[in-house]
Amino acid sequence: xxxxxxxxxxxxxxxxxxxxxxxxxxxxxxxxxxxxxxxxxxxxxxxxxxxxxxxxxxxxxxxxxxxxxxxxxxxxxxxxxxxxxxxxxxxxxxxxxxxxxxxxxxxxxxxxxxxxxxxxxxxxxxxxxxxxxxxxxxxxxxxxxxxxxxxxxxxxxxxxxxxxxxxxxxxxxxxxxxxxxxxxxxxxxxxxxxxxxxxxxxxxxxxxxxxxxxxxxxxxxxxxxxxxxxxxxxxxxxxxxxxxxxxxxxxxxxxxxxxxxxxxxxxxxxxxxxxxxxxxxxxxxxxxxxxxxxxxxxxxxxxxxxxxxxxxxxxxxxxxxxxxxxxxxxxxxxxxxxxxxxxxxxxxxxxxxxxxxxxxxxxxxxxxxxxxxxxxxxxxxxxxxxxxxxxxxxxxx
Amino acid sequence: xxxxxxxxxxxxxxxxxxxxxxxxxxxxxxxxxxxxxxxxxxxxxxxxxxxxxxxxxxxxxxxxxxxxxxxxxxxxxxxxxxxxxxxxxxxxxxxxxxxxxxxxxxxxxxxxxxxxxxxxxxxxxxxxxxxxxxxxxxxxxxxxxxxxxxxxxxxxxxxxxxxx
Numbered sequence: 318x319x320x321x322x323x324x325x326x327x328x329x330x331x332x333x334x335x336x337x338x339x340x341x342x343x344x345x346x347x348x349x350x351x352x353x354x355x356x357x358x359x360x361x362x363x364x365x366x367x368x369x370x371x372x373x374x375x376x377x378x379x380x381x382x383x384x385x386x387x388x389x390x391x392x393x394x395x396x397x398x399x400x401x402x403x404x405x406x407x408x409x410x411x412x413x414x415x416x417x418x419x420x421x422x423x424x425x426x427x428x429x430x431x432x433x434x435x436x437x438x439x440x441x442x443x444x445x446x447x448x449x450x451x452x453x454x455x456x457x458x459x460x461x462x463x464x465x466x467x468x469x470x471x472x473x474x475x476x477x478x479x480x481x482x483x484x485x486x487x488x489x490x491x492x493x494x495x496x497x498x499x500x501x502x503x504x505x506x507x508x509x510x511x512x513x514x515x516x517x518x519x520x521x522x523x524x525x526x527x528x529x530x531x532x533x534x535x536x537x538x539x540x541x542x543x544x545x546x547x548x549x550x551x552x553x554x555x556x557x558x559x560x561x562x563x564x565x566x567x568x569x570x571x572x573x574x575x576x577x578x579x580x581x582x583x584x585x586x587x588x589x590x591x592x593x594x595x596x597x598x599x600x601x602x603x604x605x606x607x608x609x610x611x612x613x614x615x616x617x618x619x620x621x622x623x624x625x626x627x628x629x630x631x632x633x634x635x636x637x638x639x640x641x642x643x644x645x646x647x648x649x650x651x652x653x654x655x656x657x658x659x660x661x662x663x664x665x666x667x668x669x670x671x672x673x674x675x676x677x678x679x680x681x682x683x684x685x686x687x688x689x690x691x692x693x694x695x696x697x698x699x700x701x702x703x704x705x706x707x708x709x710x711x712x713x714x
Numbered sequence: 715x716x717x718x719x720x721x722x723x724x725x726x727x728x729x730x731x732x733x734x735x736x737x738x739x740x741x742x743x744x745x746x747x748x749x750x751x752x753x754x755x756x757x758x759x760x761x762x763x764x765x766x767x768x769x770x771x772x773x774x775x776x777x778x779x780x781x782x783x784x785x786x787x788x789x790x791x792x793x794x795x796x797x798x799x800x801x802x803x804x805x806x807x808x809x810x811x812x813x814x815x816x817x818x819x820x821x822x823x824x825x826x827x828x829x830x831x832x833x834x835x836x837x838x839x840x841x842x843x844x845x846x847x848x849x850x851x852x853x854x855x856x857x858x859x860x861x862x863x864x865x866x867x868x869x870x871x872x873x874x875x876x877x878x
Contacts, residue, residue: 404747453842456770463778467750470782474743474789482789489786493779513842 335444343448347420351585355382358585358632365636389578397571399477408475409572409579412468416586419461421448422515423593426603426617445516446603446617454515455507458594459500462549466492468583469551469568476571484567487557487643494647495548495555498654502542505658505665506530506598519602531599534665539599541658543630546591548650551584552631554638555646592627596620718762725762729755742788750781767842 356371356379363370371378396405426446451457466489473485507513509530510521522529531539548555559567569580596602605619641649671681729752736748753776760769803809849857 401741401743404743451766453766453770456767456774460770460773460778463774463782466778466782470785470789471747474785486786486790489782493782496778 336448339444339448343420343425344417346425347417347586347589350589351582352382352386353379354585354589354628355385355581357628358635361629361632362636365633386578389575392574394574394576395571397477400571401475401477404471404475406576408468408472409576409583410468411471412465412583413579413586415461415465415468416583416590419458420586420590420593422451422454422457423447423590423597424450424516424519424602425593425620426613446613447516450514450516453513455503455513455518455598458515459496459503462499462587463492463496465583465587468580472572472580473568476568478571481568481570484559484570488551488568491548491551491555491557491646491650494650495545495654498541498650498658499545499549501655501658501662502538502545503598505534505538505662508662508665508669509534515597515602519597519604522601523604526601529599529601529604534599535661537661538658538665539595541654541661542595542598544649544654546595547631547634548646550587550591550631552588553635554640556640557643557646588628588631589624592624592631593620595627596623722759722762725755725758729759743785746781746784746788749784750777753777753781767845 359381360370360378371381374380374384396402424445424447469488469492470485473481473483473488476482506518510518512518512521518530526532551557551559559569569577572580600623603616603620605615607615667681667685670676671678732748732751732755736745736752739745739748753772757769757772757777760766760772
């Protein structure tokens with residue numbers, strides 16, 4: 318946590334108090350936001366499908382999730398006879414804890430640019446409006462999303478029945494496939510920002526919409542990130558993990574009561590966190606105009622509005638797009654997204670290198686184009702040779 | 715330093731116990747999970763040494779990719795639930811001997827090389843940029859060699875697996 322000015326000279330009780338308060342606020346915020354996210358999704362989808370949706374518990378059904386949560390608490394906790402007792406209990410916690418942890422590095426406020434570096438003063442101490450700002454910030458998010466796979470995978474295996482197992486095997490294959498595209502889209506942002514710290518990434522985007530990485534990275538990384546994130550979250554149209562028509566309920570078929578609630582919580586929490594990450598990486602985080610007074614207030618409002626826009630997009634996806642078939646999913650991930658983002662990664666690296674070393678425009682891009690042409694020719698020749706060998710074998714057989 | 719020592723003790727205990735359980739447990743998925751615990755504990759030890767980048771790489775590569783593939787393979791092939799199989803092979807004394815020898819050599823070379831050196835507590839913090847500068851300048855040839863080796867292994871695996 319070297320980045321946060323809170324910890325620059327020594328730590329005393331006040332610093333620990335501020336830290337504890339930040340953790341508590343982030344935790345509560347996520348829980349409450351998840352509660353309303355479930356309601357938001359159900360209400361929005363019913364609007365898009367000409368239904369009414371939850372409308373009984375509380376005004377406009379706002380308390381529906383709360384009622385569901387209470388119900389979950391009082392249900393019997395079932396465990397299948399074949400289940401592996403220890404791993405069956407462990408899996409929901411892995412899912413929930415990783416979902417909570419990744420939110421720690423997201424900056425949720427603070428005004429950046431024009432002299433201010435995003436610090437906020439609490440009790441006479443300067444600090445960032447994020448729980449932690451480790452120097453490896455964005456890698457922590459990727460690490461957490463790769464650990465989250467364990468929750469799904471172990472849940473499916475430990476249930477000791479076939480549908481959850483198929484669901485979890487699909488989930489792990491899908492997560493591994495799309496993590497590569499997700500990671501490389503993040504690397505493009507890291508190259509542009511020159512830092513891994515989430516605070517640094519937001520600070521690098523300060524100063525107007527044109528500096529937001531969604532535009533200065535050329536939109537492609539953002540689109541790849543959005544698609545890969547949807548797949549990583551197992552949200553429609555990539556929800557093969559729990560395809561109701563094929564797998565009953567997917568990896569959590571055998572879970573009931575509060576353990577199921579933990580999975581449910583983790584799923585929606587991850588949607589919120591992923592939206593927050595996209596806002597941080599590509600949309601300048603809390604950047605936005607300070608309208609009047611209160612400089613600490615407006616950035617948080619802009620941040621929340623941007624996150625809300627992404628939550629809407631995720632729900633919109635779910636309401637409108639049909640589920641992909643398994644081979645289409647793999648085709649999209651390996652043959653389209655990864656080559657595209659690899660190409661874009663090299664292009665952005667070359668662009669940055671040229672700018673840093675002041676190389677000649679024509680020479681740089683000319684050399685790159687020739688190298689690309691030779692590479693493509695070699696690849697095509699190899700593919701054609703492989704095809705011919707395959708055809709020969711077929712004719713012989 | 716006191717806090718570091720306490721956490722070092724706790725983490726080492728976790729790593730050692732998990733390592734022992736990994737080789738003694740009879741459930742193959744549990745063994746893989748204990749291996750995850752060992753790798754996670756090592757990652758935490760790297761954090762204690764202020765090598766945060768190495769720690770996250772440990773989590774991303776070993777826990778996030780290698781062990782997921784391990785478990786993936788185990789679950790698809792042989793992980794009958796609740797079926798405790800005999801997992802101790804006939805050559806276990808030989809394997810124990812090799813492990814002991816390897817451990818001995820490592821400990822000896824560490825003691826020989828660093829012996830009474832103390833960890834510099836207020837030394838430089840290694841930033842990710844430093845690590846990448848080293849990898850792409852001083853160690854560029856080993857780095858490229860490893861990349862080519864991995865690519866060859868990947869293609870080799872596909873050639874072996876394809877039977878058409």
